[in-house]
Amino acid sequence: MIYVKASAQHGRGVFAACDIAPGTVLIVFKGPLLRRAEVEPGSYHLQIGEDLYLGASGEADDYVNHSCEPNAGFREGLSLCALRAIRAGEEITWDYSCAIDEEDFAGFACACGAPACRGVVRSFRHLDRVTRERLRIWALPYLRGRHRD
Ligand SMILES: [Zn+2]
Numbered sequence: 567m568i569y570v571k572a573s574a575q576h577g578r579g580v581f582a583a584c585d586i587a588p589g590t591v592l593i594v595f596k597g598p599l600l601r602r603a604e605v606e607p608g609s610y611h612l613q614i615g616e617d618l619y620l621g622a623s624g625e626a627d628d629y630v631n632h633s634c635e636p637n638a639g640f641r642e643g644l645s646l647c648a649l650r651a652i653r654a655g656e657e658i659t660w661d662y663s664c665a666i667d668e669e670d671f672a673g674f675a676c677a678c679g680a681p682a683c684r685g686v687v688r689s690f691r692h693l694d695r696v697t698r699e700r701l702r703i704w705a706l707p708y709l710r711g712r713h714r715d
Contacts (some may be wrong), residue, residue, distance in 0.1 A: 567591055570629050570660060578629045586652040592639045593630065593658075595644040597623040600667075608626035613665050614644065615708045632687055633659035639704025640664060649704065662687050663697075664705040667712070 568587060573579025586592070595612060597620035605611045610622040622628050630638070630646065636659040641647040646660055659678070667690040676687050690698060690705060691713045702710055 568626055570626050573657060579659075580626050581632045582654055582656050582658060584654050586648050587629045588648050589641075589649050589686060590648045591641075592638055592648060593627045593646045594622070595620060595646065596625075597621045599611060602689070613667060614706055615665075620706075621643070623674040630656045631657065631659050631678075632662040632676065633678040633680055634683045635678070636660045636674060636704075638699075640706050641704070643707060660702065661701055663690050663693055664689075664701050664709070667691050667709055 567583055567590075568580050569583050570578055580593070580687050596675050597612070600611065600619045600621050602619060605619050605621070610628045612620040614620055619695070627646075636644050637649055637652050637656065638658050638660045639659070646658075652658065666687070669689070669691070671689040671692075673686045673688045673692070676683055676685055684697070690709050693701070696702055698713060
């Protein structure tokens with residue numbers, strides 16, 4: 567259903583191998599469980615809890631790029647699902663602010679090209695309130711009840 571290839575956005579990306587219906591589970595993220603202190607700087611990792619991370623799996627889940635207008639998001643646990651119909655050949659993306667929530671995360675410049683690009687990828691807690699509420703249902707479960715004010 568998906569494959570990894572060179573992406574215009576980053577070194578590699580994940581793409582749809584066929585037309586995909588909304589709600590389809592695309593990838594279940596996996597990897598070694600790490601505490602923040604165990605994460606190698608610069609290595610691939612995904613924050614999944616306050617002090618819990620997934621390290622690299624070496625598989626497609628390591629290569630899914632960010633977009634501020636993604637076509638995929640988390641629905642149950644670590645299952646990345648299609649938010650809408652996805653055409654064969656389209657790049658699969660999710661919004662990294664749906665996972666990152668470090669108080670000291672400096673953010674990084676975004677060049678996703680979406681009309682509504684936020685310009686900087688930030689921690690969930692540092693998004694404006696409207697954006698946070700919009701993303702909440704696609705965020706990882708540990709974030710769904712957090713930062714409600
Ligand atoms: Zn963007």
